[in-house]
Amino acid sequence: xxxxTTTTGEALADSLRAIREREPxxxxxxxxxxxxxxxxxxxxxxxxxVMADAPGDAGEMAxxxxxxxxxxxxxxxxxxxxxxxxxxxxxxxGAPVVLDPVGAGATPTRDRxxxxxxxxVEFAIVKGNYGExxxxxxxxxxxxxxxxxxxxxxxxxxxxxxxxxxxxxVVASGAEDVVxxxxxxxxxTAGHELMGAVVGTGCMLGATLAxxxxxxxxxxxxxxxxxxxxxxxxxxxxxxxxNGPASYRINFLxxxxxxxxxxxxxxxxxxRIGRID
Amino acid sequence: xxxxTTTTGEALADSLRAIREREPxxxxxxxxxxxxxxxxxxxxxxxxxVMADAPGDAGEMAxxxxxxxxxxxxxxxxxxxxxxxxxxxxxxxGAPVVLDPVGAGATPTRDRxxxxxxxxVEFAIVKGNYGExxxxxxxxxxxxxxxxxxxxxxxxxxxxxxxxxxxxxVVASGAEDVVxxxxxxxxxTAGHELMGAVVGTGCMLGATLAxxxxxxxxxxxxxxxxxxxxxxxxxxxxxxxxNGPASYRINFLxxxxxxxxxxxxxxxxxxRIGRID
Amino acid sequence: xxxxTTTTGEALADSLRAIREREPxxxxxxxxxxxxxxxxxxxxxxxxxVMADAPGDAGEMAxxxxxxxxxxxxxxxxxxxxxxxxxxxxxxxGAPVVLDPVGAGATPTRDRxxxxxxxxVEFAIVKGNYGExxxxxxxxxxxxxxxxxxxxxxxxxxxxxxxxxxxxxVVASGAEDVVxxxxxxxxxTAGHELMGAVVGTGCMLGATLAxxxxxxxxxxxxxxxxxxxxxxxxxxxxxxxxNGPASYRINFLxxxxxxxxxxxxxxxxxxRIGRID
Numbered sequence: 001x002x003x004x005t006t007t008t009g010e011a012l013a014d015s016l017r018a019i020r021e022r023e024p025x026x027x028x029x030x031x032x033x034x035x036x037x038x039x040x041x042x043x044x045x046x047x048x049x050v051m052a053d054a055p056g057d058a059g060e061m062a063x064x065x066x067x068x069x070x071x072x073x074x075x076x077x078x079x080x081x082x083x084x085x086x087x088x089x090x091x092x093x094g095a096p097v098v099l100d101p102v103g104a105g106a107t108p109t110r111d112r113x114x115x116x117x118x119x120x121v122e123f124a125i126v127k128g129n130y131g132e133x134x135x136x137x138x139x140x141x142x143x144x145x146x147x148x149x150x151x152x153x154x155x156x157x158x159x160x161x162x163x164x165x166x167x168x169x170v171v172a173s174g175a176e177d178v179v180x181x182x183x184x185x186x187x188x189t190a191g192h193e194l195m196g197a198v199v200g201t202g203c204m205l206g207a208t209l210a211x212x213x214x215x216x217x218x219x220x221x222x223x224x225x226x227x228x229x230x231x232x233x234x235x236x237x238x239x240x241x242x243n244g245p246a247s248y249r250i251n252f253l254x255x256x257x258x259x260x261x262x263x264x265x266x267x268x269x270x271x272r273i274g275r276i277d
Numbered sequence: 278x279x280x281x282t283t284t285t286g287e288a289l290a291d292s293l294r295a296i297r298e299r300e301p302x303x304x305x306x307x308x309x310x311x312x313x314x315x316x317x318x319x320x321x322x323x324x325x326x327v328m329a330d331a332p333g334d335a336g337e338m339a340x341x342x343x344x345x346x347x348x349x350x351x352x353x354x355x356x357x358x359x360x361x362x363x364x365x366x367x368x369x370x371g372a373p374v375v376l377d378p379v380g381a382g383a384t385p386t387r388d389r390x391x392x393x394x395x396x397x398v399e400f401a402i403v404k405g406n407y408g409e410x411x412x413x414x415x416x417x418x419x420x421x422x423x424x425x426x427x428x429x430x431x432x433x434x435x436x437x438x439x440x441x442x443x444x445x446x447v448v449a450s451g452a453e454d455v456v457x458x459x460x461x462x463x464x465x466t467a468g469h470e471l472m473g474a475v476v477g478t479g480c481m482l483g484a485t486l487a488x489x490x491x492x493x494x495x496x497x498x499x500x501x502x503x504x505x506x507x508x509x510x511x512x513x514x515x516x517x518x519x520n521g522p523a524s525y526r527i528n529f530l531x532x533x534x535x536x537x538x539x540x541x542x543x544x545x546x547x548x549r550i551g552r553i554d
Numbered sequence: 555x556x557x558x559t560t561t562t563g564e565a566l567a568d569s570l571r572a573i574r575e576r577e578p579x580x581x582x583x584x585x586x587x588x589x590x591x592x593x594x595x596x597x598x599x600x601x602x603x604v605m606a607d608a609p610g611d612a613g614e615m616a617x618x619x620x621x622x623x624x625x626x627x628x629x630x631x632x633x634x635x636x637x638x639x640x641x642x643x644x645x646x647x648g649a650p651v652v653l654d655p656v657g658a659g660a661t662p663t664r665d666r667x668x669x670x671x672x673x674x675v676e677f678a679i680v681k682g683n684y685g686e687x688x689x690x691x692x693x694x695x696x697x698x699x700x701x702x703x704x705x706x707x708x709x710x711x712x713x714x715x716x717x718x719x720x721x722x723x724v725v726a727s728g729a730e731d732v733v734x735x736x737x738x739x740x741x742x743t744a745g746h747e748l749m750g751a752v753v754g755t756g757c758m759l760g761a762t763l764a765x766x767x768x769x770x771x772x773x774x775x776x777x778x779x780x781x782x783x784x785x786x787x788x789x790x791x792x793x794x795x796x797n798g799p800a801s802y803r804i805n806f807l808x809x810x811x812x813x814x815x816x817x818x819x820x821x822x823x824x825x826r827i828g829r830i831d
Contacts, residue, residue, distance in 0.1 A: 033589045033605050035310045039476040044522060049476065051310050052384070054352035060384035075608035076632060078353060107606070107614035197811065199593040199603065240520055243794055244808025245598060254521025257474065312587045316753040321799060326753065328587050329661070331629035337661035355630060517797055531798030534751065 004179070004186050004224045005273050013265035015216055015225040020046035020261070024066025024214035027090075028207060029053045029083055031073025031102065034200035037253075038071075038207040044257040045229075047211040058082035062089035067214030070121070071206055072114055073102035080113050087121035096124035096213045099168070100206035104128060105135035118166065124219045126162065127171040127206050130155050134172075137162040156185035156276035169219040171227055173205055178276065179223045185276040186224065190231025192238045195252070197245040205230050208256075228272060233259050281456070281463050281501045282550050290542035292493055292502040297323035297538070301343025301491035304367075305484060306330045306360055308350025308379065311477035314530075315348075315484040321534040322506075324488040335359035339366035344491030347398070348483055349391055350379035357390050364398035373401035373490045376445070377483035381405060382412035395443065401496045403439065404448040404483050407432050411449075414439040433462035433553035446496040448504055450482055455553065456500045462553040463501065467508025469515045472529070474522040482507050485533075505549060510536050558733070558740050558778045559827050567819035569770055569779040574600035574815070578620025578768035581644075582761060583607045583637055585627025585656065588754035591807075592625075592761040598811035599783075601765040612636035616643035621768030624675070625760055626668055627656035634667050641675030650678035650767045653722070654760035658682060659689030672720065678773045680716065681725040681760050684709050688726075691716040710739035710830035723773040725781055727759055732830065733777045739830040740778065744785025746792045749806070751799040759784050762810075782826060787813050 025048045030038050035051055042049035052061035055078055062068050068090035070083050090097040099121075101114045114136070126136070134141035137158045159170040159180035172178040177188045195201040205227065212226035213219065236259065237251035302325045307315050312328055319326035329338035332355055339345050345367035347360050367374040376398075378391045391413070403413070411418035414435045436447040436457035449455040454465045472478040482504065489503035490496065513536065514528035579602045582592050589605055596603035606615035609632055616622050622644035624637050644651040653675075655668045668690070680690070688695035691712045713724040713734035726732040731742045749755040759781065766780035767773065790813065791805035 031605070032309050032586050033593050036313065036476065036590065039310050040523065043474065043476055050380070050383075051308070051350075052352065052380070054354075054356070054386070057352040057384055057386040060386055064383070073605075075606065075611040077608075079608070103604070103606070106604075106618070107611055109608070109611040109614055197597065199590065199597055242808075243805065244811040246594070246804045246807030246811070250523045250527060250804060251520065253523030254519075257521040257523070309586050313590065313753065316587050317800065320751065320753055327657070327660075328585070328627075329629065329657070331631075331633070331663070334629040334661055334663040337663055341660070527800045527804060528797065530800030531796075534798040534800070 004220065005275055007224065007228065007269055007273055009265050009267040009269050012225055012229060012269060013261040015212060015221065016229065016259065016264050017261040018215040019211055022066065022215045023048055025050055025064055026067050026069065026210050026214050027052060027062045027065035027086060028069040028071070028210065029058060029086055030069065030071035030203060033073065034203040037200045037204055040253055041204045041207050041256055042211050044253060045208065045211045047214060053079060053082050055081045055085055059085035059089040062086040062095065063093055065090065065095050067210045068095050068097045069100065069206055069210040070097060070117065071100040071102055071203055072110065072117065073203070075109050075113060083117060084120060087117060091122050097121055098125045098127065098206060098210045098213060099123045100203060101126065101128050101132050101136060102203070104132035105141050123166060123168040124213055125171060125209050125223050126166060126168045127173065127209055129202055130172050130174040133162060133170060134158050156180060156187070160185050169223045171209065171223050173202055177227050177231065179227055181220050187274050187276055188224065188227050188231060189272050190228055190235060192234040194238060194245055194248045195234045198249045224273065228269065229259060229264070232267065281497065282552055284501065284505065284546055284550055286542050286544040286546050289502055289506060289544070289546060290538040292489060292498065293506065293536065293541050294538040295492040296488055299343065299492045300325055302327055302341055303344050303346065303487050303491055304329060304339045304342035304363060305346040305348070305487065306335060306363055307346065307348035307480060310350065311480040314477045314481055317530055318481045318484050318533055319488050321530060322485060322488045324491060330356060330359050332358045332362055336362035336366040339363040339372065340370055342367065342372050344487045345372050345374045346377065346483055346487040347374060347394060348377040348379055348480055349387065349394065350480070352386050352390055360394060361397055364394060368399050374398055375402045375404065375483060375487045375490060376400045377480060378403070378405050378409050378413060379480070381409035382418050400443060400445040401490055402448060402486050402500050403443060403445045404450065404486055406479055407449050407451040410439060410447060411435050433457060433464070437462050446500045448486060448500050450479055454504045454508065456504055458497050464551050464553055465501065465504050465508060466549050467505055467512060469511040471515060471522055471525045472511045475526045501550065505546065506536060509544065558774065559829055561778065561782065561823055561827055563819050563821040563823050566779055566783060566823060567815040569766060569775065570783065570813065570818050571815040572769040573765055576620065576769045577602055579604055579618055580621050580623065580764050580768050581606060581616045581619035581640060582623040582625070582764065583612060583640055584623065584625035584757060587627065588757040591754045591758055594807055595758045595761050595810055596765050598807060599762065599765045601768060607633060607636050609635045609639055613639035613643040616640040616649065617647055619644065619649050621764045622649050622651045623654065623760055623764040624651060624671060625654040625656055625757055626664065626671065627757070629663050629667060637671060638674060641671060645676050651675055652679045652681065652760060652764045652767060653677045654757060655680070655682050655686050655690060656757070658686035659695050677720060677722040678767055679725060679763050679777050680720060680722045681727065681763055683756055684726050684728040687716060687724060688712050710734060710741070714739050723777045725763065725777050727756055731781045731785065733781055735774050741828050741830055742778065742781050742785060743826050744782055744789060746788040748792060748799055748802045749788045752803045778827065782823065783813060783818070786821065
């Protein structure tokens with residue numbers, strides 16, 4: 001992509017338009033907590049969700065997909081088998097695969113499963129919260145999530161290191177989201193604090209990145225525009241009436257659907273993306 | 278039933294009243310994406326949902342049920358075993374069984390599972406979108422869903438053919454919903470375009486048909502009144518304030534609960550149901 | 555605890571404050587219907603939900619937890635294995651374990667699974683509806699739920715008997731909720747009738763009790779304050795605009811988040827809790 005820091009509303013609109021025009025099938029393997037949310041958020045961006053997760057069916061569906069999301073929130077043997085199968089199918093047929101390593105560092109089981117996926121599958125994008133990304137990168141991590149200012153300086157370098165190691169673009173979500181490839185890291189200033197008061201917003205970002213990457217060729221563009229669009233939807237959701245996190249969540253899903261290309265084209269997104277030196 | 282085209286608001290009200298009076302237990306096996314929605318929609322119509330889907334428990338619960346829904350969105354071996362078990366229990370004890378063949382035609386696994394269910398279980402109602410019904414009937418089908426005007430003429434005959442082959446009443450959902458038995462096909466003009474912007478509305482129609490069939494003796498009446506009531510709720514949902522598909526979805530569930538017998542009795546539904554020649 | 559009947563708004567506020575200060579990890583094994591709701595309700599009270607339910611991972615996560623919820627709405631062999639594993643881990647490491655015996659009495663499978671859990675695991679709190687609690691206590695039970703006035707007198711004694719047998723504090727939810735230990739039973743007058751029109755409100759009470767017990771040392775205080783807070787949120791939800799059960803449900807989740815310590819401190823809860831003689 002061109003330098004991310006020069007992203008304009010028009011460029012974001014182009015990406016949003018690409019999703020609606022290509023309408024890619026997004027095959028998502030995910031935990032049961034957020035399955036409905038992930039299906040809806042993909043549909044609201046304009047792509048087609050499918051959530052086939054039984055061994056056999058999972059791989060067959062991945063063969064038809066424009067992108068594959070592997071969210072590791074679910075750890076049963078059968079589900080792990082399906083994760084591998086879908087990842088492999090994506091790699092073999094050229095569908096980009098996105099990893100959301102939910103709970104990385106929390107249990108030995110998760111370490112083992114995520115490690116085996118990182119060895120076996122080539123990922124286009126890896127998205128986690130600060131703690132998960134830091135753990136995968138071998139850096140010091142607090143599993144409950146690290147969002148302090150003191151950590152901020154380090155996370156850019158950590159994300160770059162993980163990008164260099166995996167070949168994927170890395171998205172670390174937190175107070176400010178960070179997107180990095182092996183060469184550079186960027187902070188994206190968008191979003192709303194209520195997003196952290198709702199279960200599944202991290203997982204929905206993973207689904208969003210799969211929808212964007214299923215419609216765009218470039219990993220970095222997909223990651224930057226997906227993360228930015230997601231945060232903008234979070235801000236616009238707060239402008240609709242709400243009484244707490246549950247009604248905000250409904251607003252958020254509406255805001256995703258309403259962030260249409262023609263809306264995005266008029267937004268001034270200058271200054272939203274900054275390079276981390 | 279009497280000729281579906283003569284359905285009145287009073288007749289629809291009688292069916293809605295039957296659900297609230299009989300309060301049948303509806304045992305639903307379904308995919309994980311829409312489980313919560315299906316439970317709620319059944320409760321809002323006035324029936325009692327139960328979602329027992331482990332082998333053993335699934336059949337035992339089906340033995341207590343007024344109707345059984347088999348939604349094949351989930352393809353694990355254990356779930357397929359439970360689908361067969363619950364279908365068999367329904368057939369043996371006389372509880373009508375409704376099939377929702379989610380994703381028919383999409384993968385070889387789905388073909389195999391749905392084929393085995395259609396061989397082993399006798400269904401009262403089979404509900405799918407145009408593409409799924411066409412695929413099951415052996416007609417040309419586009420798996421991503423077919424809603425074009427060009428297909429419309431054919432779908433009535435296709436649905437009748439599948440009804441003749443299976444002995445079930447067939448509901449094909451699309452821009453206009455089609456209900457058919459072996460003798461005739463009817464189009465039902467009700468619904469709202471936002472229903473297609475929300476994940477799970479197709480699955481919720483399946484649950485609705487199970488709730489209606491669990492309370493009414495006649496397959497065709499249950500299918501016609503269930504489909505009509507569902508579409509009317511979709512229209513009434515659009516009259517409540519909403520900002521996008523997510524708030525529309527909340528409205529839709531509220532509208533189901535609010536379509537009480539006394540409300541339906543006052544509706545003019547003349548012209549909603551037409552015979553397809 | 556001091557006598558429950560003397561509970562004040564200030565005391566309730568202290569409990570709510572304890573959750574937000576300790577922010578315990580609540581490991582919840584539950585059915586797929588209500589997984590998202592249970593995660594959100596725990597987060598909205600101020601605790602941290604985690605829903606790891608695969609054998610291996612379930613126990614490892616329970617070792618990190620401040621409290622463990624075992625909701626038996628899901629009956630697959632693997633899930634039953636995980637329920638035992640998480641219960642055992644909780645007992646071994648001193649994390650209180652809450653049981654929600656969903657569907658007790660409905661099927662032989664549920665009897666067997668719940669019986670095995672009650673033998674193997676020591677529970678801090680057991681919560682069910684009137685029918686479930688009565689069935690577990692060996693009393694006459696109607697499985698579809700018993701909420702009549704005629705049953706009310708008996709349920710206090712039944713709950714006490716189950717408390718004496720299990721060593722747990724017992725919560726029986728119904729028109730009026732009943733909380734009992736082996737010595738005494740109390741009725742808690744709070745809540746709203748729309749709570750019964752939404753799927754999952756019973757399960758969310760179980761999650762609430764786990765969040766409270768994960769933050770408070772005393773079983774009876776956690777059960778009484780959790781049940782009271784839950785009912786108060788149900789009442790406050792009805793004061794927000796809604797058009798039916800689905801919008802009420804959103805209000806309910808918002809009301810949980812909004813029942814902050816400083817709000818509770820100002821509430822007059824005198825007369826909400828009465829001893830059943």
